[in-house]
Amino acid sequence: MRPMKIVSASEIEEMASAHWPDLVDAAQRSLVALASGQCEAPLRTALPLISGTLLTMPGRLTGMRTALVKLISVVPKNPARGMPNTQGVAVLFDGETGEPLSLLDGRALTAVRTPAVTAAAVRELAGGATHVAVVGSGMQAEWHARVFDAVFHPRRITVASRVPAHGHRLVDVLRTELQAEILAANSIREAVAHADVILCCTSASQAFLEADMLHGGPVKVAAVGAFTPDMAEVAPSVFRESRKAYVDDRDACFHEAGDIIQAIADSALSDGDVVPVGGAGTDNQRVTIFKSVGSAIEDAAVASYLCGSN
Incomplete structure (x- = not known):
């Protein structure tokens, strides 16, 4: 052995x-x-x-x-x-x-796998990223910023946190490491206003990203933080704009992804609108959503x- x-x-x-x-x-x-x-x-x-x-x-x-x-x-x-x-x-x-x-x-x-999966999905759906908004200030927010800086070389990464002091602390760390311009936003709305990629990396129990917060597009939204039916980051209004949700593990998302479960309950999506991202190809809709819950695969x-x- x-x-x-x-x-x-x-x-x-x-x-x-x-x-x-x-x-x-x-x-x-x-x-x-x-x-x-x-x-x-x-x-x-x-x-x-x-x-x-x-x-x-x-x-x-x-x-x-x-x-x-x-x-x-x-x-x-x-x-x-x-x-x-x-x-x-x-x-x-x-x-x-x-x-x-x-x-x-x-x-x-988990810290490195989750953003690698998100980057793979965004690469599949969008090809690149110019202005990235990171919502959150914990481990996943930090590592997502690192991966997206290394893989997509965006001009700017803007960070927003529900606890502003935590967001500023993360910005200070990222400025010492990354090539992109790193900014701290005063609110989530401010952070996402001009972003072409939005990364939701929080443990929120209530959705905070609404459709009226997004610019004219195209914009790619990746929601990675919520992993139970009682958690959500993206509101049904955003899914209603996208008319589709790309996911990592379709079966698991129906059981675990609060964002997806709530969007279906609100008639913003149907079961058939939830599709695997693997091999999906480029999506040119104004709003495109990728939702992950993580998988042992x-x-x-x-x-x-x-x-x-x-």
């Missing part, structure tokens, strides 16, 4: 930062697999904790030598304790022998690349 490799958070972050285009390509393969059914990805389970949720996510791409299981805890009260709100591990297994090959820091894997593709186990 081979010794299991331990891959730390810092190693994941360093490898990802040095190879973003390759990581986005790996994420694209996972989106195509999800769209075509060339994968095994049972719906994730959610176990209530005392003050949070423990998520279990297994998955494997057809033809890939490896399979993955990720365990992630989400505890919203943790920042007040001086701890991250998400923690966990991911285990990469040999698909033939069942050997555990690598143990990866789950929080860092995405984790498996990105982890396999990071561990050299494709």
